[in-house]
Amino acid sequence: QSIFKIAVLPGDGIGPEVVTPCLEVLNAAGAKTGGFALECQDLPAGAHEYLRSGNALPGTTLDGCRAADAILLGAMGWPEVRYPDGTEIAPQLDLRTELGLFAGIRPARLIPGISPVLADPRAEALDFVIIRESIEGLFALRDEGKVVDDREARDTMVITREVCEPLFDFSFDYTRKRKARGGKGILTCVDKANVFASMAFFRKLFDERHALNSDIEVNHAYVDATALNLVRRPWDFDVMVTENMFGDILSDLAAALVGGMGFAPSADIGKDHAVFQPCHGSAPDIAGKGMANPTATFLSGAMMLEWLGDKHNNQAAIKAGQLVRNAVDAAFKNGIRPYEVGGKDGTAAITAAVLAALETA
Amino acid sequence: QSIFKIAVLPGDGIGPEVVTPCLEVLNAAGAKTGGFALECQDLPAGAHEYLRSGNALPGTTLDGCRAADAILLGAMGWPEVRYPDGTEIAPQLDLRTELGLFAGIRPARLIPGISPVLADPRAEALDFVIIRESIEGLFALRDEGKVVDDREARDTMVITREVCEPLFDFSFDYTRKRKARGGKGILTCVDKANVFASMAFFRKLFDERHALNSDIEVNHAYVDATALNLVRRPWDFDVMVTENMFGDILSDLAAALVGGMGFAPSADIGKDHAVFQPCHGSAPDIAGKGMANPTATFLSGAMMLEWLGDKHNNQAAIKAGQLVRNAVDAAFKNGIRPYEVGGKDGTAAITAAVLAALETA
Numbered sequence: 115q116s117i118f119k120i121a122v123l124p125g126d127g128i129g130p131e132v133v134t135p136c137l138e139v140l141n142a143a144g145a146k147t148g149g150f151a152l153e154c155q156d157l158p159a160g161a162h163e164y165l166r167s168g169n170a171l172p173g174t175t176l177d178g179c180r181a182a183d184a185i186l187l188g189a190m191g192w193p194e195v196r197y198p199d200g201t202e203i204a205p206q207l208d209l210r211t212e213l214g215l216f217a218g219i220r221p222a223r224l225i226p227g228i229s230p231v232l233a234d235p236r237a238e239a240l241d242f243v244i245i246r247e248s249i250e251g252l253f254a255l256r257d258e259g260k261v262v263d264d265r266e267a268r269d270t271m272v273i274t275r276e277v278c279e280p281l282f283d284f285s286f287d288y289t290r291k292r293k294a295r296g297g298k299g300i301l302t303c304v305d306k307a308n309v310f311a312s313m314a315f316f317r318k319l320f321d322e323r324h325a326l327n328s329d330i331e332v333n334h335a336y337v338d339a340t341a342l343n344l345v346r347r348p349w350d351f352d353v354m355v356t357e358n359m360f361g362d363i364l365s366d367l368a369a370a371l372v373g374g375m376g377f378a379p380s381a382d383i384g385k386d387h388a389v390f391q392p393c394h395g396s397a398p399d400i401a402g403k404g405m406a407n408p409t410a411t412f413l414s415g416a417m418m419l420e421w422l423g424d425k426h427n428n429q430a431a432i433k434a435g436q437l438v439r440n441a442v443d444a445a446f447k448n449g450i451r452p453y454e455v456g457g458k459d460g461t462a463a464i465t466a467a468v469l470a471a472l473e474t475a
Numbered sequence: 476q477s478i479f480k481i482a483v484l485p486g487d488g489i490g491p492e493v494v495t496p497c498l499e500v501l502n503a504a505g506a507k508t509g510g511f512a513l514e515c516q517d518l519p520a521g522a523h524e525y526l527r528s529g530n531a532l533p534g535t536t537l538d539g540c541r542a543a544d545a546i547l548l549g550a551m552g553w554p555e556v557r558y559p560d561g562t563e564i565a566p567q568l569d570l571r572t573e574l575g576l577f578a579g580i581r582p583a584r585l586i587p588g589i590s591p592v593l594a595d596p597r598a599e600a601l602d603f604v605i606i607r608e609s610i611e612g613l614f615a616l617r618d619e620g621k622v623v624d625d626r627e628a629r630d631t632m633v634i635t636r637e638v639c640e641p642l643f644d645f646s647f648d649y650t651r652k653r654k655a656r657g658g659k660g661i662l663t664c665v666d667k668a669n670v671f672a673s674m675a676f677f678r679k680l681f682d683e684r685h686a687l688n689s690d691i692e693v694n695h696a697y698v699d700a701t702a703l704n705l706v707r708r709p710w711d712f713d714v715m716v717t718e719n720m721f722g723d724i725l726s727d728l729a730a731a732l733v734g735g736m737g738f739a740p741s742a743d744i745g746k747d748h749a750v751f752q753p754c755h756g757s758a759p760d761i762a763g764k765g766m767a768n769p770t771a772t773f774l775s776g777a778m779m780l781e782w783l784g785d786k787h788n789n790q791a792a793i794k795a796g797q798l799v800r801n802a803v804d805a806a807f808k809n810g811i812r813p814y815e816v817g818g819k820d821g822t823a824a825i826t827a828a829v830l831a832a833l834e835t836a
């Protein structure tokens with residue numbers, strides 16, 4: 115059987131509270147399928163690590179991430195802990211840059227049993243994916259955006275061929291794989307090509323790559339219209355690919371449609387490495403209270419197993435990922451309701467329900 | 476009685492189709508109140524004007540706008556008509572820059588009778604406003620964002636003290652006036668201060684101006700979290716102020732919550748001038764078919780009358796603006812339903828219903 119080395123970065127606040135049960139669930143799924151095992155190493159990173167050591171992402175942690183087969187992250191950042199320029203400690207951004215994780219996968223799928231937020235009955239089966247470019251765009255040059263004598267500050271949106279070509283190829287490939295599993299097979303390029311030269315370039319590169327992936331149907335949409343249409347007819351979307359900042363905004367909107375951030379998993383994927391983490395933050399307001407919803411982390415873990423399985427041609431890991439997702443669905447079908455959606459089930463209850471569903475799978 | 480000179484820029488597509496009935500409605504309201512009259516001058520601008528004369532915003536049009544008391548705009552742009560760099564003809568952006576219209580007011584109010592898009596019953600009384608900074612931010616330097624030898628393209632997000640101080644002062648004032656009419660009196664600064672130096676500067680300037688407007692309660696929110704919360708609990712918002720690009724995205728999201736772009740009015744306001752226009756575009760798919768929803772234009776016209784009344788201390792104009800808004804509400808209460816929300820009422824039917832409601836007001 116294969117051993118997958120997992121770098122685990124629990125991080126701040128509720129981070130450790132959702133990562134620990136996630137590993138329990140992943141191991142339980144692995145025990146059911148056999149065929150692989152996870153070898154986990156906890157590594158420090160985040161706002162509290164910054165307070166302790168002066169470095170939010172120590173070199174040893176980064177080395178550990180590079181050496182691992184995959185990285186599982188909890189949540190990072192803490193409101194009062196800031197860099198001298200006032201921005202927040204967010205080593206997840208540095209990880210994306212350092213490891214070249216250009217493709218941020220943000221699936222939005224309504225778990226059966228969770229009430230749709232939209233009134234339209236079509237919202238009961240939401241299932242779409244936003245691919246957020248994750249290392250450039252407006253997030254490209256954090257250090258250049260300097261305040262000039264207290265009268266002006268700038269940031270630069272950068273779009274490069276070097277990053278966008280692999281991003282779009284990845285997106286076409288992702289859409290194709292999804293189609294093979296029943297997806298619509300439509301990839302929408304979301305930009306603001308009507309106003310910005312950088313975005314017109316983004317669209318041009320997308321069209322170039324489409325020419326090489328012409329089996330996939332494509333759409334073009336502006337980011338403002340997409341924000342509107344994600345509310346008016348989200349059921350029409352399949353896969354979207356967009357700039358970093360736009361993806362940040364739209365993926366939070368998408369999370370709202372499926373119940374909130376506690377239901378929003380993510381993967382940041384590059385050529386060699388990948389980080390899996392829930393989209394939510396460290397949630398200082400509920401940290402330490404056992405109230406965190408670990409669902410997004412479980413689903414991120416499922417994505418991790420499937421990604422590992424795909425990459426290493428390990429069918430058991432793929433199967434285990436599916437088992438986890440099915441167990442989550444089953445737990446919700448059995449009535450589990452996190453605080454986030456007005457329920458009374460805390461982290462422990464949700465974890466127990468998912469483990470029980472795995473057991474009987 | 477006062478004569479207000481209105482520069483009318485019907486523009487492209489459905490622009491003229493919504494502007495003409497709007498003027499009819501505004502004049503009817505004025506006839507009811509007396510005390511003012513509108514003197515309108517049609518001026519050419521837009522994509523078709525660009526095709527005709529090579530200039531989307533001719534100097535004579537700009538002069539006419541400067542000489543007017545207010546500017547009423549329909550819609551501009553046409554998909555196939557583009558500048559050589561691939562971006563769209565959007566003279567409304569040039570107008571904002573030329574006339575220094577820094578404050579883009581984008582109210583989102585659910586008209587009684589329109590079905591809420593959200594399942595939660597609290598969505599029945601949505602009423603909040605987004606103030607979009609409208610001359611800088613990511614839209615600041617359109618010409619600098621050049622493609623460098625087909626490998627890279629950039630745009631710059633610029634935040635200046637010069638623009639933000641009046642923007643925030645305007646926003647505090649707006650929130651205060653709204654409070655006097657029953658608003659919550661809460662102003663939320665929406666940014667991404669956790670990541671970007673420009674956005675941390677935006678927040679810092681906001682806090683500085685808050686110190687001088689401490690009667691108004693404030694909140695801070697990140698743009699991604701705001702996209703989520705506009706779906707999860709939009710009823711908690713009162714007034715928001717945000718960067719240009721963020722405001723573009725969030726105001727479309729907000730429009731979706733109240734029925735679509737045909738229900739979303741706007742005003743772009745500066746020190747001396749103001750443009751009033753519906754948020755929707757020229758809608759090539761329905762242009763010429765009599766299907767356009769003129770509601771957003773009527774509501775923009777109402778904002779124009781109120782703004783003129785406020786500025787020139789003309790109570791009749793303020794009253795006329797309110798009459799228009801009430802007539803719109805009455806028409807919808809009487810069952811008017813635009814195509815946009817699945818109804819069968821075209822521009823003429825909606826206009827007739829609003830005029831009839833005005834008549835009996």
Ligand SMILES: CC(C)[C@H](C(=O)O)[C@@H](O)C(=O)O
Binds near residue numbers: 206207699
């Ligand atoms: C924490 C923050 C810096 C981060 C981002 O903006 O990318 C988060 O919002 C996310 O979506 O991963």
Ligand SMILES: CC(C)[C@H](C(=O)O)[C@@H](O)C(=O)O
Binds near residue numbers: 308309565
């Ligand atoms: C037409 C377009 C350039 C414009 C903008 O982005 O500002 C529009 O979307 C708007 O919101 O007024």
